[in-house]
Amino acid sequence: MVKNPTIAFLGAGSMAEAMIAGIVATEQTPPNHIIVTNRSNTARLVKLHNKYGIQGIKQEHLSFDKIDVFILAMKPKHAQAVLQSLKHHIRPNQLILSVLAGISTAYIENYLHEGQQVIRVMPNTSAMIQESATAISAGIYTTANNVGYAQTLLQCLGEVYIIDENHMDIFTGIAGSGPAYFYYLMEHIEAVGKEAGLDSEVVRNIGAQTILGAAKMIMQQNDTPAELREKVTSPNGTTAAGLAALKKHGGGRAIAQAVKDAAKRSQEISAQLRKETKTV
Ligand SMILES: NC(=O)C1=CN([C@@H]2O[C@H](COP(=O)(O)OP(=O)(O)OC[C@H]3O[C@@H](n4cnc5c(N)ncnc54)[C@H](OP(=O)(O)O)[C@@H]3O)[C@@H](O)[C@H]2O)C=CC1
Numbered sequence: 339m340v341k342n343p344t345i346a347f348l349g350a351g352s353m354a355e356a357m358i359a360g361i362v363a364t365e366q367t368p369p370n371h372i373i374v375t376n377r378s379n380t381a382r383l384v385k386l387h388n389k390y391g392i393q394g395i396k397q398e399h400l401s402f403d404k405i406d407v408f409i410l411a412m413k414p415k416h417a418q419a420v421l422q423s424l425k426h427h428i429r430p431n432q433l434i435l436s437v438l439a440g441i442s443t444a445y446i447e448n449y450l451h452e453g454q455q456v457i458r459v460m461p462n463t464s465a466m467i468q469e470s471a472t473a474i475s476a477g478i479y480t481t482a483n484n485v486g487y488a489q490t491l492l493q494c495l496g497e498v499y500i501i502d503e504n505h506m507d508i509f510t511g512i513a514g515s516g517p518a519y520f521y522y523l524m525e526h527i528e529a530v531g532k533e534a535g536l537d538s539e540v541v542r543n544i545g546a547q548t549i550l551g552a553a554k555m556i557m558q559q560n561d562t563p564a565e566l567r568e569k570v571t572s573p574n575g576t577t578a579a580g581l582a583a584l585k586k587h588g589g590g591r592a593i594a595q596a597v598k599d600a601a602k603r604s605q606e607i608s609a610q611l612r613k614e615t616k617t618v
């Protein structure tokens with residue numbers, strides 16, 4: 339990878355913004371080396387430019403040859419059209435990072451030039467505050483040097499795990515979609531706290547601090563989650579009552595099923611796109 343590469347985000351939605359915020363905050367890449375473009379929403383490009391100092395450029399004005407790294411950040415259903423058009427503008431040694439759920443490196447390579455360097459990435463929106471759990475899997479043509487570059491770039495968004503691409507779907511179910519499960523949990527905790535008369539902002543902070551503390555305990559102590567749970571649970575105490583309710587109402591099963599169904603959806607997106615490609 340060149341020194342001070344220019345990075346272009348194709349897609350300017352929630353995920354692109356979370357990554358831009360993380361990269362800019364850590365000064366990993368200077369803002370004038372970061373470009374963002376989208377399909378049609380120019381107001382969004384202006385907003386991102388004003389907020390982060392990066393360049394918001396309409397697609398028709400992009401100088402593709404000056405870009406070293408493309409980050410695909412549109413919805414998976416738009417991937418095919420974007421890749422077909424991208425092929426006319428790029429060279430195989432320009433690095434493609436794709437955050438698209440369910441889209442394999444092979445699918446992307448198939449649409450681009452022989453030898454195109456592709457890395458599949460699964461971040462989450464906590465990239466915005468450099469707390470993402472991000473996975474990467476390289477395609478068959480990607481050099482070790484570029485994997486190293488991607489790892490360094492993404493480390494400014496949080497923790498990075500290099501995984502086998504076969505595990506991308508389950509990683510997506512756990513970490514890509516994961517923040518939403520905890521937000522959903524928080525919505526319910528907040529509602530109950532409010533019902534009991536607590537101020538909603540206060541209960542929100544209490545809930546968040548409780549999740550943060552539990553997460554830090556898991557990361558900083560040697561105990562397993564089950565051991566930590568047991569340490570909270572006094573015989574016949576309040577936690578035992580709470581956990582019994584979770585068990586009775588299928589709390590554990592529901593969480594496991596959420597992860598499984600998200601991973602399944604990632605596989606379905608992949609299968610659907612392969613089917614559409616065959617029928618074109
Ligand atoms: N949100 C998340 O938590 C995560 C998302 N992802 C992945 O990130 C990707 C984006 O998700 P998200 O940010 O939530 O989606 P959003 O809907 O927020 O954003 C999609 C963006 O893609 C743009 N777009 C659509 N078509 C094109 C095109 N032809 N060329 C360039 N840009 C285009 C849209 O532009 P316009 O508004 O002009 O149409 C919009 O800026 C998805 O593939 C998703 O799987 C991965 C991990 C986590």
Ligand SMILES: O=C(O)[C@@H]1CCC=N1
Binds near residue numbers: 514
């Ligand atoms: O919901 C989605 O499909 C994307 C991928 C992971 C998180 N959001």
